[in-house]
Amino acid sequence: MAGMESEQYATEDIVELDYGNGTAAVVHLHGATVVSWKFQGEEILFCSKKAIFDNKKAIRGGIPLVFPQFGPWSLGPQHGFARIRRWKLVSTPMQDSRGNITAVFSLEDDKRTRELWDKKFELVYTVCLWKTSLELNLKVLNRDESSFEFTTLMHTYFTTPDVTKTSVIGLKDLQFIDKVQDGALMTENRGAVFVNENYDRVYQNAPNEIVVNKVGTGKTKVIIKKTNFPDVVVWNPWEEKAQGMADFDEKEYKTMLCVEVGSVFNQVTLGPGEQKEFSQIISVAPAE
Numbered sequence: 001m002a003g004m005e006s007e008q009y010a011t012e013d014i015v016e017l018d019y020g021n022g023t024a025a026v027v028h029l030h031g032a033t034v035v036s037w038k039f040q041g042e043e044i045l046f047c048s049k050k051a052i053f054d055n056k057k058a059i060r061g062g063i064p065l066v067f068p069q070f071g072p073w074s075l076g077p078q079h080g081f082a083r084i085r086r087w088k089l090v091s092t093p094m095q096d097s098r099g100n101i102t103a104v105f106s107l108e109d110d111k112r113t114r115e116l117w118d119k120k121f122e123l124v125y126t127v128c129l130w131k132t133s134l135e136l137n138l139k140v141l142n143r144d145e146s147s148f149e150f151t152t153l154m155h156t157y158f159t160t161p162d163v164t165k166t167s168v169i170g171l172k173d174l175q176f177i178d179k180v181q182d183g184a185l186m187t188e189n190r191g192a193v194f195v196n197e198n199y200d201r202v203y204q205n206a207p208n209e210i211v212v213n214k215v216g217t218g219k220t221k222v223i224i225k226k227t228n229f230p231d232v233v234v235w236n237p238w239e240e241k242a243q244g245m246a247d248f249d250e251k252e253y254k255t256m257l258c259v260e261v262g263s264v265f266n267q268v269t270l271g272p273g274e275q276k277e278f279s280q281i282i283s284v285a286p287a288e
């Protein structure tokens with residue numbers, strides 16, 4: 001399969017969108033996690049060589065989906081349950097006349113989710129691979145008789161040959177919560193954000209276009225266009241936190257950066273029967 005390198009995935013666990021010419025995406029049904037996106041043979045996403053594919057633990061890399069809670073959760077596991085449930089493939093990859101390939105996945109409440117979070121819901125996740133971009137759309141539907149609240153995020157791990165050369169552009173003048181400094185509220189004054197330390201910041205009300213320069217082989221940038229995701233989290237565990245992570249090699253912090261679009265600072269409320277869509281389109285272009 002064009003997009004696959006790891007022998008770790010079982011064939012029945014993955015869905016591949018193959019555009020041809022080395023452009024392909026691989027989605028793991030555990031969490032509907034996009035684990036690989038190659039553009040003309042160049043891997044854009046990071047997935048740890050120690051990632052565990054046991055259909056239990058969240059996958060360390062790719063694009064895990066966070067729902068219904070970003071961060072620690074009093075009712076259940078960190079970042080909620082969406083990334084650790086098996087999703088249904090509701091529409092197998094289909095190619096349209098322009099060559100774009102779309103697959104659709106869904107997750108509904110069941111006994112296990114209701115034990116943690118007693119709400120009836122449906123998530124519909126549409127993954128569309130274009131020639132130079134990956135379009136991800138998450139629809140949240142409230143199937144309950146009462147309103148519910150949630151936070152959600154696409155936890156994208158980008159790969160890079162050298163994280164100290166990678167930068168995030170578009171965050172200047174934004175307020176952020178520094179989770180490494182007990183949630184201190186600060187303002188970003190850099191036009192290009194470089195990461196050289198244990199870094200965990202939640203930027204609020206970011207513009208709808210963010211650039212991550214020097215990802216993949218380092219000769220590529222990605223342009224992220226987001227809709228209904230006001231916030232952007234930038235995360236790298238760096239050496240000290242990496243050492244405490246069993247599913248992450250202690251040197252891998254040098255070769256990844258998470259730039260995560262989300263709606264996390266404020267809860268989203270959906271009334272009975274209501275729905276809301278959240279999306280990001282990640283496009284590749286030559287680095288700046």
Ligand SMILES: O=P(O)(O)OC[C@H]1O[C@H](O)[C@H](O)[C@@H](O)[C@@H]1O
Nearest residue numbers: 058078079179200233234235258
């Ligand atoms: O280890 P995980 O549960 O996958 O979380 C990984 C990271 O996710 C986000 O980026 C959070 O802001 C971090 O605080 C957290 O450490």
